[in-house]
Amino acid sequence: MIRVLLAEDQAMVRGALSALLNLESDIEVLGSACDGEAAWRELQKLKPDVLVTDIEMPGLTGLELAQRIQRHELPIKVIIVTTFARPGFLRRALDAGVSGYLLKDAPAENLAEALRTVHRGGRAIDPQLALEAWSEADPLNDRERQVLRLAGEGQSAGDIATALNLSHGTVRNYLSEAIGKLGVANRIEAYRLARQKGWL
Amino acid sequence: MIRVLLAEDQAMVRGALSALLNLESDIEVLGSACDGEAAWRELQKLKPDVLVTDIEMPGLTGLELAQRIQRHELPIKVIIVTTFARPGFLRRALDAGVSGYLLKDAPAENLAEALRTVHRGGRAIDPQLALEAWSEADPLNDRERQVLRLAGEGQSAGDIATALNLSHGTVRNYLSEAIGKLGVANRIEAYRLARQKGWL
């Protein structure tokens, strides 16, 4: 019997996934949580074999949750199930020691299958995403990331400078750098591209 | 027996919802589709009582699908199930004659309940969203919307002008209008705000 905890912020999807897994005779859904912190508490109480978690959740994200499990060396496998086919996310997930990474685009049967594979000690990584993940590294450095994030929220160079205690000119230099590295024409495209790749 | 067709682009969520609904003894999932066009074809073949559809799907969106059903006066109720609590979306959905509008944030039991209500001829609208929907009207006109959409993709005034067969100055006038109406400082914020409200 594979004992599973489910973390997913959208209640309807959570309920539906739970129904889906409970159809399997060798899988038991112990419980579910609507955010990372709740999942962390349940985790310690219920001690499941596998945690199935989304990435985007209020408060603690699925990636941070996986990191925390790794740091505490808990004997719990992690499977990430997410909407986002962002190579950067998969990379960070692997660094956090997760055993599975599936897309919500994948057929529903894959989930139970992945659970079994992981429970047996294997790994279940979306194959085409795995390729992309190693093909392209994040070219941005920390400053460029910070600046780009704020620029994407509509802040001007001046605003960003104040927020980061930099000079207005330096901010524009970083933005220019980022735009150049990403091969796009302006900050908006740069933000969109970086975000889509999961570099944020 | 309530006969249901499911339209949802994310295969895993689709499978999970299907499993969820099939647990109910009075509900039968006839089939499912992964985009709007596929749903439209299935609809005519299977003639379900109720269509449960997401909004964001490749090609034809759930809203457009609902409009099409309304125009053809098909005897099929529509329930929208979406991630987005955007007042503008609900508004457009109601204009398209849908009977239900649920958020994926809502508890999973609500879906079956909503299906029954709608099948009985009632309506199932997320209550708190219903309030917001009438509080704020979309201040943008068609041109402003088009221009803002393209601006949000990083296109310059010149690019947008070419795309819409307008002059470069006119595009800037529209953008300025939109920025003013939304009370923000630049195109990026304008895009974000409009998008969040569902005015897009």
Added chain:
DNA sequence: GCGCGCGAGTGACGCTTGTCACACGCGATG
């Protein structure tokens, strides 16, 4: 100690944006 790279800042250049006042044509309304 010297040079090197790197983070940060400066100043200048030309282009893009955001704003505004104004003009034109056209359909609706009086």
Added chain:
DNA sequence: CATCGCGTGTGACAAGCGTCACTCGCGCGC
């Protein structure tokens, strides 16, 4: 018919943006 509103276009201006060449200081390796 005159007039209004509306969509569109123009021209001008200031501010912001993207780029580049250059500077300064600091830590690191040789």
